[in-house]
Amino acid sequence: MLSVQNLSVTFTMYDQGLTQKQLTVITELDLEVRAGEVVAIVGASGSGKSLLAHAVLGLLPDNAHVSGAIAFKGEPLTPQRCQSLRGKEMALIPQSIGYLDPLMQVGQQVRRVAQLGGLSKRQATQTVDRTFCRYDLHPNVQQYYPFQISGGMARRVLVSTAVVSQAALVIADEPTPGLHPDVVKETLNHLRELADEGKGVILITHDIEAALQVAHKVAVFYAGTTVEIANVRDFFEGKIRHPYTQALWRSLPQNDFIPVPGSQPSPDALPVGCLFSDRCPWVTEACCAARPRFRIVRGAPVRCIHAENHHANW
Structure with missing residues (x-):
């Protein structure tokens, strides 16, 4: 359904005075999402998770330069196609509650999102009523403006906009922080149900445990690229x-x-070789010479030249 190949995102920024600089925040990133599949994206802050979502949906600012290939349902995802599909075939559960219109109930x-997805006014009303009930939102909440509800309620409203959209691809960007554990479980289960219905789902999260509950695959991001895409069972079988x-x-x-020692490199000071080299216990001179390419090791893609020789030891 969604194919991202060799994606790089570079921002043109001002440094001092009128001097411009190029800051590459995503480098040679790869990802595949099939229909009926939940792909979780995990990684530290600044690893490129949310930027990938914005690149797919065509929401990057004007100073961003994108290279590589993004395809949706087998066709290139051009800016024009992004605009026509966004909110209809592709839906985002954004990280910030600021995405809600402050001037609209x-x-x-x-309901407007549901109608844009092709539902009649009556169907949209019924769907929204069921969805709000499912997320423990009282019917009266529909009459409130965003400033009248709590942050947790606003986040549940954002989740609702995606699940009523009829979209084929749902991108959930950190959908669960601040929610009650029962609502977290319900949200994750609902995302899995969307996949079971044949949709493609991307779950962006810091929480590996949450990801492993519902995902089929886990894509691990580091310093703006994908370092591994593992099946969920690989984590429990010691095969990552x-x-x-x-x-x-x-x-x-x-x-x-x-704890993982050290810190992720800054986008303006990326090493020439492996991005994880200064923190890696397996590092050799060859790791610092060139950036490793994606290759298949034990049935899954990984970006490490030593992955074949090192196995998990838990």
């Missing part, structure tokens, strides 16, 4: 390949609870 906003993925897994409280 929230129920009216969600990249040292950064293994470090993230071991940092969870129920595992070794070992």
